[in-house]
Structures are given as C-alpha cells and as structure tokens.
Amino acid sequence: xxxxxxxxxxxxxxxxxxxxxxxxxxxxxxxxxxxxxxxxxxxxxxxxxxxxxxxxxxxxxxxxxxxxxxxxxxxxxxxxxxxxxxxxxxxxxxxxxxxxxxxxxxxxxxxxxxxxxxxxxxxxxxxxxxxxxxxxxxxxxxxxxxxxxxxxxxxxxxxxxxxxxxxxxxxx
Numbered sequence: 001x002x003x004x005x006x007x008x009x010x011x012x013x014x015x016x017x018x019x020x021x022x023x024x025x026x027x028x029x030x031x032x033x034x035x036x037x038x039x040x041x042x043x044x045x046x047x048x049x050x051x052x053x054x055x056x057x058x059x060x061x062x063x064x065x066x067x068x069x070x071x072x073x074x075x076x077x078x079x080x081x082x083x084x085x086x087x088x089x090x091x092x093x094x095x096x097x098x099x100x101x102x103x104x105x106x107x108x109x110x111x112x113x114x115x116x117x118x119x120x121x122x123x124x125x126x127x128x129x130x131x132x133x134x135x136x137x138x139x140x141x142x143x144x145x146x147x148x149x150x151x152x153x154x155x156x157x158x159x160x161x162x163x164x165x166x167x168x169x170x171x172x
C-alpha cells in the first residue's frame with residue numbers, strides 16, 4: 001500500500017529528469033542520467049550500498065536501511081520485513097571493469113502485473129567524475145501499466161538523485 005501511495009504522489013510531482021524514451025503497446029523504456037564528481041570505482045561501490053541511497057518513501061517497510069543489493073550475479077535486491085521480506089529484483093549481470101549492474105526487477109506496483117522488467121546502471125567516466133546512466137525496460141505490459149511509465153520514471157529519477165546525493169553530498 002505504501003508503494004502505491006508513493007507512486008500516486010510521484011504522479012503529482014514534477015521531475016527535471018523525466019525521460020520516458022519510448023512506449024508501445026508492449027511496454028516502455030526509461031532512461032535517466034546524472035553526473036557526479038566521484039570516480040566510476042567510487043560510484044560502483046556506492047551502488048552496492050542501496051540501503052544508504054534508496055528513498056525510504058519507496059519501500060514496503062518505510063526504511064531504506066532494510067534494503068540490500070550485493071554486487072554479484074544471482075544476488076537479491078531485497079528488503080527485510082518483520083517476519084518476511086520482498087525481493088525487488090535479482091542481479092543478472094555484474095561487470096565491475098565495465099561498471100555495469102543489471103537486474104531483473106519489476107519494481108513496486110509492477111511486481112504483480114506479470115511484466116518482465118530490467119533495470120541497468122552503467123557508470124562511465126565523465127569530466128572530472130562519472131556519469132551514471134539508469135535504464136529501465138518493461139515488457140509484456142497492459143495499457144494500465146504503460147500509463148504508469150511517467151510515474152515510474154519519476155520514482156527511478158528520484159532513486160538516481162538519491163544515489164547522487166549519497167555520492168556527492170555537498171554538490172547541487
């Protein structure tokens with residue numbers, strides 16, 4: 001319920017990072033980018049500390065500190081709940097030399113929609129730091145799910161902004 005309320009709130013918010021690249025009757029593709037002053041290796045390390053940068057507003061427990069995501073193939077992007085838990089995604093690709101992390105992850109309200117979704121973080125060197133490219137591809141969608149693409153984009157842009165704030169706490 002908390003996740004659905006967060007998506008609803010995101011529908012009302014505006015985002016400078018909105019980037020629904022495409023939609024079709026079969027799904028949608030989102031891409032967001034952000035630059036940070038950290039090296040790709042520093043960003044890579046931060047990615048694995050998801051409980052420090054993911055927004056608590058977009059968790060089931062209300063606390064991002066309950067989230068983990070080891071940077072290894074097959075690892076669970078999971079959230080601990082009292083007496084249980086939620087698998088938000090499963091890590092399917094880890095290329096530290098390429099600074100690429102990919103997971104199967106039908107996030108939040110997409111989890112029970114029967115869609116296939118892949119979330120990728122690619123970190124590239126950029127002017128005195130790094131650029132983080134976040135892509136999200138959702139397939140097998142219904143018209144109801146496709147209408148959610150702008151809200152999903154805002155939520156993902158918020159997470160990327162959280163990662164940036166965690167890495168560059170004193171940068172705008």
